[in-house]
Amino acid sequence: MTFHVSLVGKSDLSGEIYRQIRQAILDGRLQPGECLSPTRELATALAVSRSTVTIAYERLLAEGFAKSRVGAGTFVSREFETGRPATKGKRPLARTIEPRTLWETIPLPEEAFFRPVRFNFRCALPDASLFPHKAWRRAVAGALRECEKTAGVYETPAGNRDLRTAIARHIGISRRVLGSPDDLIVTSGTQQALDIVARVLLEPGDVVAVEDPGYRYARQLFQSVGARVTGVPVDGEGLVVEKLPKRAKAVYVTPSHQFPLGVAMSLTRRRGLLAWAERNNAVIIEDDYDSEFRFGGRPLEPLQTLDAAGRVVYVGSFSKTMLPTLRLGFVVVPPSLQVAVQKAKFVSDWHTPAIAQNAMASFIENGGFSRHIRRMSSAYRERHEILTDTVKRDFSNHLELIPSSTGLHVAAYARTSSVDHIDAIVSRAVDLDVAVQRFTSFSGGRKPPVGVILGYGAIETAQIAEGLRRLRKCFVDEELARRAKGRRSGRQEATTRR
DSSP: OOOOOOOTTOSOHHHHHHHHHHHHHHHTSSOTTOBOOOHHHHHHHHTSOHHHHHHHHHHHHHTTSEEEETTTEEEEOGGGSSOOOSSOSOOOOSSOOOOOTHHHHSOOOOHHHHSOOSEEOOSSOOOGGGSOHHHHHHHHHHHHHHHGGGTTOOOOTTOOHHHHHHHHHHHHHHTOOOOOGGGEEEESHHHHHHHHHHHHHOOTTOEEEEEESOOHHHHHHHHHTTOEEEEEEEETTEEOGGGSOTTEEEEEEOOSSOTTTOOOOOHHHHHHHHHHHHHTTOEEEEEOOSTTOBOSSOOOOOHHHHOSSSOEEEEEESTTTSOGGGOOEEEEOOGGGHHHHHHHHHHHHSSSOHHHHHHHHHHHHTTHHHHHHHHHHHHHHHHHHHHHHHHHHHSTTTEEEOOOOBSSEEEEEESSOOHHHHHHHHHHHHHTTEEOEEGGGGOOSSOOOOEEEEEOSSSOGGGHHHHHHHHHHHHHHHHHHHHHHHHHHHHHHHHHHO
16 A cells, blocks of 8 residues: 655655655554555655655665565565554653543443353354345345446435335334334444434433433433433332333333343333323334244334324344344334434435445345245244243243243342342353343343343254253252351351350
């Protein structure tokens, strides 16, 4: 590549070229073995004579910073592969630039979440091996051909019209969500949907209620815009409406498949939540992240469908049905918010990548998405049955399964284990190449229930039995260790009394 050299205001041009290239080599910006620009090319770029550059290169060669190969060019010397200085040649700042203190309290995702394991029971992950790669390649190829006609033209912030039409029709049929393409904005996943909604609705200091335990990255996002986030407890019927703070400007919920407990919000609670929002002039952000997959029971109406007052913002995603790496999601907003949300999307990133949008539109329209959902549902239904049957049978002394017939994970309360015991069990499981998550990872400050979450999206069907066998061993080993500790404590107390 062409290396940037600044000669503005300089008199010793050859010396300046030499010094800047030399410093770049010492800093590591120019890597060992990297080819320097040909003298004629660099001279043209710098508007100097070729001999000026040649003199600089000769000094680099003489001092061992570069090597020349006849017919090939001039290269950074391999001698600089090791022993580089710690500094990068930057001038020290008189005063360090510091971020807002808020960012000290928000951690990056746990590295353990990304660590590959053989038996992966992490929640909210689809099976990438079931992704329809051939069909998707055809859709992308078609999208590339289509984009040739509009190359160099930005997409509207709301998103590709064909995709919005396809999504509106799909969620209208599969989820009974009410909305036209004009009510829908395409986003780069759920997280961006929440971000642009927060930009539109929240002022610094506004109170936002969230489920606790709940989706921690939504909590962090609301905090990042200056909102005061309050956790609200969840029970067997979903969010406890009576515990909502009266001054809340918004409430974020996952009513179809509460994250992470897995319960569905009862119809009574749904109606109560809508009534609360109307009384308090608040908005409900409904995150319907994985309800495409249902394995029993009657589906309940989304809050958005029951809403008669325009209080619900409905968020959906293709991260569970397709792949998280596609970063495709959407938000359905009341008419009063359409323009503002489009503006917020525009100032955020203008629009979601057009090729992915075009491909997704054709994939839905030609029936590929429906076929993919049916295939995934069949696989996940089998895994759901195997996992829940095994937990009920083999973990009856350790776990109480929380009833759930939706999504890609189930959760279970610990019967006797404490939070510390569950932490120890999860650590033991990692040593056996098994990954599970605990409720405490999703707690926002309230005392969390004690238990674990078991996902079945990312683990192959044939591996579930062995993975659960290893996990059960962790529960048994921890129980035995606990009993042994109790016996030792008892003996010590008896000795003390004597």
